[in-house]
Amino acid sequence: MAHVSLRNVTRIAAGRRIVDDVSLDIADGSCQALLGPSGCGKTTLLRLLAGFDALDGGEIRFDDDVVARPGRQLEPEDRRVGMVFQSYALWPHLDVAGNVDYALRVRKVARAERRRRVEEALDIVGLPGFAERKVQNLSGGQRQRVALARCLAMRPRLVLLDEPLANLDAHLRETMIDAFRAFHAASGATMIYVTHDQAEAMALADRIAVMDQGRLRQVDTPVRLYDAPCDAMVARFIGQGQLVPVEVLAPPVSGWARVRLYGCETLLRCDARTASGAATACLRPDALAIAEPEAAPAGVPAHIRDVRFEGASRLVRIAPEAAPQAQLVLRARGAVPAVGALVHVTVGDGWILPKAENGAIAIPQAQAAE
Numbered sequence: 001m002a003h004v005s006l007r008n009v010t011r012i013a014a015g016r017r018i019v020d021d022v023s024l025d026i027a028d029g030s031c032q033a034l035l036g037p038s039g040c041g042k043t044t045l046l047r048l049l050a051g052f053d054a055l056d057g058g059e060i061r062f063d064d065d066v067v068a069r070p071g072r073q074l075e076p077e078d079r080r081v082g083m084v085f086q087s088y089a090l091w092p093h094l095d096v097a098g099n100v101d102y103a104l105r106v107r108k109v110a111r112a113e114r115r116r117r118v119e120e121a122l123d124i125v126g127l128p129g130f131a132e133r134k135v136q137n138l139s140g141g142q143r144q145r146v147a148l149a150r151c152l153a154m155r156p157r158l159v160l161l162d163e164p165l166a167n168l169d170a171h172l173r174e175t176m177i178d179a180f181r182a183f184h185a186a187s188g189a190t191m192i193y194v195t196h197d198q199a200e201a202m203a204l205a206d207r208i209a210v211m212d213q214g215r216l217r218q219v220d221t222p223v224r225l226y227d228a229p230c231d232a233m234v235a236r237f238i239g240q241g242q243l244v245p246v247e248v249l250a251p252p253v254s255g256w257a258r259v260r261l262y263g264c265e266t267l268l269r270c271d272a273r274t275a276s277g278a279a280t281a282c283l284r285p286d287a288l289a290i291a292e293p294e295a296a297p298a299g300v301p302a303h304i305r306d307v308r309f310e311g312a313s314r315l316v317r318i319a320p321e322a323a324p325q326a327q328l329v330l331r332a333r334g335a336v337p338a339v340g341a342l343v344h345v346t347v348g349d350g351w352i353l354p355k356a357e358n359g360a361i362a363i364p365q366a367q368a369a370e
């Protein structure tokens, strides 16, 4: 286990700051996700942690050890870091036990201890009895479990995972999330999990760091990220957030402010520093609902533009009467009036984005997991 600390970490490539002044504390034994769109710098940050790339500025520490700073670079093999990649990186000519055992043999761990660790690791990842199977005959999910077992057997203090489920189909991904949780519980290692899939990050991580263009936008618990995004990028990226203009009518009371939204008054959650005046709110499809027709008209009058059947629910696109160009999406559970019908849309929940201070984005930098 290790407490990981990054201070002003910067990596420059081809004249660009592809990791730009990243500071982050990751608590001992926690699972930290790095989440962001393609090209935002997550893999580069992971490579800096592993020691595959050198940084151009800042410092990385594992507990009290400085493992990287400009001019000092601890070799990857001396960092006690385990890696799990989307490509599995298994030896095709070895059987399952041979793969799990390989690095232990290189490190000259005693035979009895090796056998015990391999057996234990295969049990934890759900592959008991697979020791003598050839890896070529395993499915993608089983191969990834072997890669996890190999990592577990090494007892690393830090495990770096780079999109480990990207090659698996949706159903397998679900079951593998349980395997990762078991892995994390059994190893007690600090985990840093890179993904562009927010559902994966939410299901696994204690904390999520959202990255964009080399920088951290928000570091928070999954619940806080969903409920209180710090800016427009995070709001849109997480949970299909939709940004709408509102007018805050009065200063907030106990975290709620009265706002005017498309001509209707409603209450939205907000930061205590929210001021009256123009603001932007984040509304999620699940928090909007079509009012019952027999109820007294309340909510935002809007026309139904489009309905998409999704099995358990319908995704409904609406255009507010007060701003027909603005389209909002809501998720409805029951029957939906026909396209073109006028309905009233109620807002069950919404969040007013904090204002940027002095042109900079107000980033909540939550401390490492308690």
Ligand SMILES: Nc1ncnc2c1ncn2[C@@H]1O[C@H](COP(=O)(O)OP(=O)(O)OP(=O)(O)O)[C@@H](O)[C@H]1O
Residues within 6 Å of the ligand: 013, 014, 018, 036, 037, 038, 039, 040, 041, 042, 043, 044, 045, 196
């Ligand atoms: N050695 C390099 N030289 C030049 N540019 C690089 C180098 N390595 C990465 N980049 C660029 O830096 C940016 C960040 O790359 P990185 O692979 O870290 O992103 P990512 O968030 O992991 O993306 P993905 O999810 O697509 O893997 C990209 O624009 C990439 O093209």
